Amino acid sequence: MTGFPVKLYVYDLSKGLARQMSRQLVGKQIDGVWHTSVVYNNVEYYYGAGVQTAAPGSTHHGQPLEIVDMSESSLPEDIVREYIGSLAEIYTQEKYDLFMHNCNNFSQDLCQFLVGRDIPPHISNLPREVLETPFGQMMRPVIENSLRPITTAPSSAPFSQTPTQAPARAPQQQTPQAGQHAVIYTTSASELDNMIKTSKCSTVFFTSATCGPCRIAYPKYDQLAEEYGDKCKFIKVDINDAYDIATRWRISATPTFMTFISGEKLDEWKGASPPTLESNVQMLLQAAYPVHPHRRLRLPILLGTPNTPISYAKLPPLDKIVAKLAGAGINDPIISHIADFVRLRSTEGAREAPVPDLSAWAAFVQKSLASSESGSGENLFPIIDLFRIAAVDVRVGSWFAEEHDLNTIKVVIDFSSRDESPFQVRLVTLQLLCNLFSSPLFAPLLISKLGGSLAQLAAKSLLDDHVNVRLAASSLAFNIVAYGQKRRASDSEEVLLGQDIGIELIVALIEGIGREEESGPTLGRLLLSLGLIFYCAPLDKEIGVEAMDICASLDAYATVKGKKTCKVADKKLCDEVMQLLTRP
Template sequence: MSKVELYVYDLSNGLARSMSLQLTGRQIDGIWCVFAPLVREGVQSWTGVLMLDRHTSVVVYGKEIFYGQGISVVRPGTSHHGRPLQIVDMGKTQIDEETLMDYLQEMRAHYTADKYHLLDFNCNSFTNDLVGFLTGGAIPPFIKDLPADFLSTPFGAALRPTIDNMYRRGPPTPTPSAAAAASSLLTSVAAQASGSPPPPALAATTTLTAPLQLATNPASLRSLIHAHDAAAVLFTAPATCAPCRVADPAFERLAHDRAAEGLAFVKVDLDVGMGRAAAAEWGVTATPTVMYFSQGNKVGEVKGANIPEIATQVDLLLYELYPPHPHTQMKLPAIQAISLNPILFSHVPDLNVAMAKFASFIDAAPTPALDKQNTKDLLQKRVVPLLEQTKTGALQPAQLTPTLQEWSSATAELAKSLPPAQLFPLADFWRIALLSNPLCLALASSPALTAGLSTLLSLAFTAGASAPRPFLLTSLRLVANLVAHDELSRLLLLSSDSQRQELVAWLVGALLSDDAAVRTATASVTFNLAASQQRTVRDAVLKHKRQPEDADWVVEMVSALVEALDREVSSEEVVHRLAASLALFVYLSPVYATQLGDLLDVLQARAVLLRKLEPGGCGEKGVQKKEVRALVKDLAENLCP
């Protein structure tokens, strides 16, 4: 008998707690993510850090056991992870030391370095399995649930492809926007977590090992079944069972091909650890057997190497988890043809003339605390040249971060010192800056770089649609460009309920403005927001992921768009953008059946839309452009009850 302890390590030295809220919009104590520019020989690349902050190992019989570069056994407290942050008492084990060492020897063939995955199959996967073997229990949920908590945030979802690429067997595939920036330093973090560099890319064509989990005892199997919405569990004995040697690779391919959020693929080898005990608990009498579970309950079983039937039952599980959206069965050519490319305000004025005008505003500012000369020097000598490089496509990134840091601080001071009527040149400078992808990635790298922009946006939202026209217009165009970058807009506009509420209230007021230019700019913002939401929804549908549940702001946007369409009788361009925005918010929406369908009915959206096609509905003759008429009809007749 021996005491069993779980050693919990803080690999980030406390940075996880301080950084996660700013980066993910949620307090996740176990995730630390930082981006930073890395300049080498004048060329800027981007590095990132993401680590599972809570690394764990098991201490029993005077030995510390952990998984990284395979299974390692050391004296307690002497591993490369340093001092444990926390020691959790997991109870006592009746397993003798010799049996434990035999078990670990068997496990070495399964917990190998090439199967390690930072999120899906890591040190915590191993300790949960080992604790189950030793005590029949499981490691605490605050450790087990870390990856799911992180990946449920927009930032985590954006980084998932980058993390997967680190462990992909074969050449890495491109990942979009900020996620692509993370790969370099992520690799070094994985090395710290696993104990050595991740395995080099292999020539094999298989992808990740991670979707297939291992269970070697009854406790760890129960834990995996109950930790997921659904599970497919293969009971196998390939060393002695010829059909198992057929079923095993087929099941692994299914795990790769049908990988989905909420669905676990688990393999139990009866000849490994307490595999036979795990099989006996579920009444397995032959191998191979695949059992299917939903919400912890057994719902099906396939005996033998009947690969088509095994795959069919997996598809039924997926259907239960992610039933097809009714819109996927509809022919909506005009809606499906909407480009999801954002509308950008890309005009760049004479920056020297704009700066001269803004300098006069700074000189006239009554605030003594504002360092006027240094602020003007920063803008004239560093920010304007930076924007000129953006305009010509010749951005030199070497001094990007220091300039953005100082510009952010100056923006916050200027927002306090000048009235909104005089801030439109500053807002326009930021609008131009957001046309640069490298610059947007830099902004997304650190909350410190976006603090000034956040202050400026808050001022615009507070002023609302009654703000001075130049400031309102430039702010709307700024936000349209910002929303074109998903990670940055999530960070600055959508990471919290309060942010979304401020944004929606501002847009609702501007949509109903009497100023045609303001309505056009606002419709551009709503379209970019809707396109971003649609990209997320389509990705969820295609990849069997949970769709976003932040429905309240979408419902409010849909209400505002219908009202704005009803009132828009002069600009066909505005009608086009509003109708496209409404279509993208509604199409494939996870709350269409429960909220949006009824809302559109109550708002009489079908009649509102069809009136746009009639004389006087939009201009003297109604909407005339063929593609706009097709979109309005598609939306009204198919998606509006």
């Protein structure tokens, strides 16, 4: 049974201008401003106004500049659609960020899942190239504002988990969805009051059908609604049909405009000047969504590092594992079933490898752990190593998520956290947990339900004498933090990683950074994790203030600064993290 080819469609949003003007503007050659999408099963998937779909080559970006053959995916279609559905919860329109959380990050995640390959590095490294230049840092807000309307344009076919035929070719002009990127019309005073009070910010255009000057402002108002409708409500009120509204707000002439932030009036002006309208709306947005101080920092390494989960997919000697367990008198049939599954998946692909009975596997793992409570756990290493390589398949982690069988994972974590557990058991447990992040269904449960246990195991392992254990622990810490960074929107209420895991992990990261002298990859992941925890976090929240206070009490700034003299440290990354440890 063959799979479906996977293609990466590459577009240049600058239409060649980047190649012509980049050296003059930023001092280095940049060949394009890349937008990418993934074509699978004759459907083009891309990220902008959420996860969107179209017939290949039919989006508002036109025809691709390049089509990259990414190989063929043998994953079952229902698993693929389930995975893309989980991505749709992470890649929402509100969370779009041109430099940190964009279409290319989406394409990277999807290609890694489908075929296990990265998108070309000249695409994924573009944010770092731009942010390495002083001009790129200075112009970042301008670049984001100018490109966001293009990259997040409305879609005629948002992603649906119900299988459908490839969407028809999209029209050149698309009508915004009412209430999302369109002007809202109302004649109800109570409805207007509710929209003003419940919106982060809003603009009200008081007009009338007989107002000639109003017509001058209509096109600009509609355009602004299309561009910024995801952040601001744009409301029109015809005072001829809403006398009570006109009376309450004392509207004596049209056009009259008012802007509001969280229900509080910010500004009022009269006149149909489109430039004035645009300028005042821009001031409203800047006041409602102030640029986080971190966005003004120069952080090319931190922002240029892919935040895809680190996994451990090296195939163990399956025959030796089965033979060793049989020699120890462990002959449960599920062992061979899991080994056969892993072997078939590695040779024929996931499409040809049906998932074994995972309920039997979970029961076997728990029974094995229980029988080893008073022993050394020598036979647990091959068992957990089998679990580790099986968890590379997203269906394994998804099963545990859907069945909510967290107890199996918890007992593995608890056993590995014991002082008497062999370091090999702790090593493969850390690698198993990293691999479970391949399932976007399981990751949130892992964080929300087992966050405390994860933090404790990571904290203990970061101080282990064995360098490979510390490396795996730093990978787990990075996966935890990268997941939190993906879930964080610019105006989200999510702060850091939650009380149970955030503070403990921060303490462990600082201590681990201070002690690591041997492994450059370990130190690098620890520094990246600490930096990502704080990058653009709303530090005015209680837990954020507490985190900064802990960093101050532990002298985290001096700890990171001291690593600049360490032979395995990336000194530039140390500088970037030090900037983030300084209170904005």
